[in-house]
Amino acid sequence: MTVLEPIVPTILSMRRLPAATPAVLTAYGADPARHVSLGLITCDQDDALYVALDEATKHAAVDVVFARSFYAGAAHASGRLSGEILGVLAAAEPQSIEDGLAAVTACLAHDACFYDADGARGVTVFPHVIGSLGHYLARASGLPVGEAMAYLVAPPLEATLGFDAALKAAAVRAVKIIAPPTETNFACAWLTGERPGDLAACAAAAAAFAEAVVDVAARPRAR
Amino acid sequence: MSRPVHASVTRALVADLRHRLGAADPAPPRLALPPVVAPPARVYVARRPSLAPGAGSDHTTALLGIGHVGTRYATDVVLQFQAELAVAHEAVAAVLDDGWAADHGFLPLRSRVADHREYLLRPDLGRRLAPDSLARLQASAARDVDVQLILADGLSAGAAMAAGPALYQATADACRARGLTVGSPVCATFARVWLEDEIGAEVRAQVAIILLGERPGLGTGDGLSAYLVYQPALGKTDGDRNMMSNLHARGTPPEEAAPRLAALAHAMIAQRTSGVGLDLDRVEVAVERGYRAPQVRARLVDTGGRP
Numbered sequence: 001m002t003v004l005e006p007i008v009p010t011i012l013s014m015r016r017l018p019a020a021t022p023a024v025l026t027a028y029g030a031d032p033a034r035h036v037s038l039g040l041i042t043c044d045q046d047d048a049l050y051v052a053l054d055e056a057t058k059h060a061a062v063d064v065v066f067a068r069s070f071y072a073g074a075a076h077a078s079g080r081l082s083g084e085i086l087g088v089l090a091a092a093e094p095q096s097i098e099d100g101l102a103a104v105t106a107c108l109a110h111d112a113c114f115y116d117a118d119g120a121r122g123v124t125v126f127p128h129v130i131g132s133l134g135h136y137l138a139r140a141s142g143l144p145v146g147e148a149m150a151y152l153v154a155p156p157l158e159a160t161l162g163f164d165a166a167l168k169a170a171a172v173r174a175v176k177i178i179a180p181p182t183e184t185n186f187a188c189a190w191l192t193g194e195r196p197g198d199l200a201a202c203a204a205a206a207a208a209f210a211e212a213v214v215d216v217a218a219r220p221r222a223r
Numbered sequence: 224m225s226r227p228v229h230a231s232v233t234r235a236l237v238a239d240l241r242h243r244l245g246a247a248d249p250a251p252p253r254l255a256l257p258p259v260v261a262p263p264a265r266v267y268v269a270r271r272p273s274l275a276p277g278a279g280s281d282h283t284t285a286l287l288g289i290g291h292v293g294t295r296y297a298t299d300v301v302l303q304f305q306a307e308l309a310v311a312h313e314a315v316a317a318v319l320d321d322g323w324a325a326d327h328g329f330l331p332l333r334s335r336v337a338d339h340r341e342y343l344l345r346p347d348l349g350r351r352l353a354p355d356s357l358a359r360l361q362a363s364a365a366r367d368v369d370v371q372l373i374l375a376d377g378l379s380a381g382a383a384m385a386a387g388p389a390l391y392q393a394t395a396d397a398c399r400a401r402g403l404t405v406g407s408p409v410c411a412t413f414a415r416v417w418l419e420d421e422i423g424a425e426v427r428a429q430v431a432i433i434l435l436g437e438r439p440g441l442g443t444g445d446g447l448s449a450y451l452v453y454q455p456a457l458g459k460t461d462g463d464r465n466m467m468s469n470l471h472a473r474g475t476p477p478e479e480a481a482p483r484l485a486a487l488a489h490a491m492i493a494q495r496t497s498g499v500g501l502d503l504d505r506v507e508v509a510v511e512r513g514y515r516a517p518q519v520r521a522r523l524v525d526t527g528g529r530p
Contacts, residue, residue: 004237004241004244110231111233115237127237128233129232129236131232199232203236207236207237207239207240210236210240211240211243211244
């Protein structure tokens with residue numbers, strides 16, 4: 001059995017708006033007084049792109065003004081380029097958008113991705129550890145910028161057992177647990193170390209989470 | 224900017240977890256490679272040490288009989304070449320010290336060149352006297368002389384400073400011994416050969432002789448050359464000149480060169496010409512060329528006897 005094979009996310013579309021109209025800026029949550037340029041990405045893995053967008057805020061002067069998952073996920077997308085998420089970066093000038101998109105691309109290629117939990121991609125798991133939060137996820141989670149955080153996603157039942165295993169495996173606390181159903185019908189949890197900046201605890205929790213998900217996928221009806 | 228590829232915390236922890244779960248990738252099968260043929264073993268041995276006493280290098284310092292090791296020169300040959308080239312570079316870069324001429328009893332003159340770089344790039348400016356030097360020459364130099372001797376830096380100021388005064392004195396003495404009057408001692412800075420035309424014409428000399436540091440060869444930064452011209456005047460060409468080169472210990476030493484220069488000057492006045500017009504067969508031979516020991520290459524690099 002080959003499990004936990006990385007499933008590299010695909011960037012389905014990536015376009016720039018060097019000078020967007022104020023109406024569009026406002027509609028997507030940008031501030032026309034500060035933002036001029038937009039970068040738009042769709043991807044077939046929503047949580048990987050959330051992480052990658054946060055990564056971009058660490059590498060360029062960009063703000064993540066819009067990032068929303070689509071209902072029922074990439075398998076039920078509205079078009080072949082829709083995927084399961086649209087992310088929008090906003091910046092004062094186009095070069096920052098370029099730098100931000102480059103960071104997003106690198107992160108999706110080398111870091112953030114779902115993993116195959118049952119060897120057939122019937123169950124996938126996202127046991128991601130963020131060493132240092134950017135200001136997008138920092139604001140979303142209420143944690144300080146630079147904090148370590150485990151970003152854990154799996155299908156509903158698997159995730160529930162996984163969260164429990166993760167919280168028991170290391171000195172971590174739950175920042176936020178989003179019970180199913182979400183837009184994509186997964187469940188999600190953000191954990192952070194009980195001591196500030198405890199990256200090792202987050203990693204141990206994520207490993208326990210992934211192991212629990214793999215176990216459920218292999219023995220779904222075990223007593 | 225972006226973190227390196229291998230720095231993903233998540234990838235690392237998942238790889239570790241896969242290993243623990245026994246799901247790590249098996250090693251990929253070995254690629255079938257064609258057999259690699261070993262290169263032929265060849266050992267080059269120097270036939271004999273280069274620069275050693277041998278056929279060619281006994282009689283010349285030229286790069287003859289230097290041997291080889293495989294397809295390249297021996298290390299000591301390369302090092303010697305680089306050291307000799309460095310000597311030549313250093314000689315060209317040298318500049319006559321300020322006040323040197325006056326300290327050694329010469330009237331200091333200067334060409335129209337402003338600095339050393341311009342001296343190398345503008346030979347034409349090196350052939351004419353600067354206005355203040357011309358005025359100084361007119362004010363203080365003896366006129367209507369038979370021979371005007373000029374010491375100059377040329378392309379090796381070091382050679383001019385080291386061997387110039389002795390050769391100058393010996394040549395002046397040899398000329399006086401032949402009954403020729405010799406002009407005031409002058410020393411020119413940033414000078415080209417043709418500067419003797421203007422100086423000689425200004426003092427109305429019969430013959431002008433300029434002694435100047437010569438363009439260095441490999442390892443010879445200490446050579447002087449002498450150029451003689453009859454009735455110097457602006458517009459004389461190289462066809463009007465006679466010259467002697469390699470006036471240094473390993474070439475023509477100053478004690479041999481001075482009588483010959485005096486003899487040449489004497490013959491120019493007698494035949495009233497110089498250069499290609501001068502009949503060298505009628506020049507009285509001042510010094511028989513004596514036995515000269517084989518030249519020995521000055522070793523600038525010690526390789527401990529290993530080639």
